[in-house]
Amino acid sequence: MQISDVRDDIKSELLTRAQLHDRINEVARQVSTDYEDKNPLFVAVLKGAFNTMAAFSQAVSIPVQIDFMSLSSYGAGTQTSGTVTVRQDLSVDVKGRHVLIVEDIIDSGLTLAWLVKELKNRGAASVEVFALLEKPARRVADVNVKYQGFTIPDEFVVGFGLDYNEQYRNLDSIAVLNPAVYQGK
Numbered sequence: 001m002q003i004s005d006v007r008d009d010i011k012s013e014l015l016t017r018a019q020l021h022d023r024i025n026e027v028a029r030q031v032s033t034d035y036e037d038k039n040p041l042f043v044a045v046l047k048g049a050f051n052t053m054a055a056f057s058q059a060v061s062i063p064v065q066i067d068f069m070s071l072s073s074y075g076a077g078t079q080t081s082g083t084v085t086v087r088q089d090l091s092v093d094v095k096g097r098h099v100l101i102v103e104d105i106i107d108s109g110l111t112l113a114w115l116v117k118e119l120k121n122r123g124a125a126s127v128e129v130f131a132l133l134e135k136p137a138r139r140v141a142d143v144n145v146k147y148q149g150f151t152i153p154d155e156f157v158v159g160f161g162l163d164y165n166e167q168y169r170n171l172d173s174i175a176v177l178n179p180a181v182y183q184g185k
């Protein structure tokens with residue numbers, strides 16, 4: 001789906017499909033060098049990171065393993081609930097593994113802070129983060145992000161996996177949602 005398909009709901013396009021893929025490819029090159037011979041485990045944080053994981057994992061040039069964890073804290077709104085709920089856990093043991101978390105966005109930082117701690121507690125040999133988007137304005141939890149895509153302004157964005165109330169995930173770029181869509185809800 002493209003912005004023209006949901007024009008009235010969108011305030012502005014922030015990152016085009018080409019910009020997203022160019023940056024993901026750059027990060028993938030770096031990660032391929034850094035993790036050569038480490039047999040890394042990529043962990044995508046669902047649902048939002050499904051597109052980032054697909055594009056990123058295809059762009060790396062080393063063998064990797066892939067797993068998913070489904071976490072939720074936003075529900076149907078535009079503000080974090082402050083509580084991370086595990087909807088679906090990993091299917092592999094991370095003990096002794098070099099884990100790279102693949103995330104769509106760091107906003108408050110609460111989701112990632114929780115996950116990094118959890119994976120370290122489970123015995124991962126190392127835990128690093130690739131976040132496609134970072135929204136520094138709303139950060140309340142400190143997270144060390146080794147690989148990042150773009151820093152974005154303090155606006156609620158959708159597309160490329162990111163949703164508002166489970167919609168717009170299949171938009172092929174990142175856009176600022178028109179506040180009229182969620183105001184008064």
Ligand SMILES: O=P(O)(O)OC[C@H]1O[C@H](OP(=O)(O)OP(=O)(O)O)[C@H](O)[C@@H]1O
Pocket residue numbers: 045046047048049071072073074075080103104105106107108109110111112162163
């Ligand atoms: O830094 P934070 O404030 O914690 O926000 C970031 C997280 O919030 C969103 O997930 P959400 O809870 O909306 O679940 P979803 O991925 O299924 O949409 C997003 O995909 C990140 O995982």
Ligand code: HPA
Pocket residue numbers: 074105107108155156157158162163164
């Ligand atoms: O700006 C956002 N958009 C969609 N999901 C999110 N989760 C945290 N921040 C955002």
Ligand SMILES: [Mg+2]
Pocket residue numbers: 048074075162163164
């Ligand atoms: Mg969401």
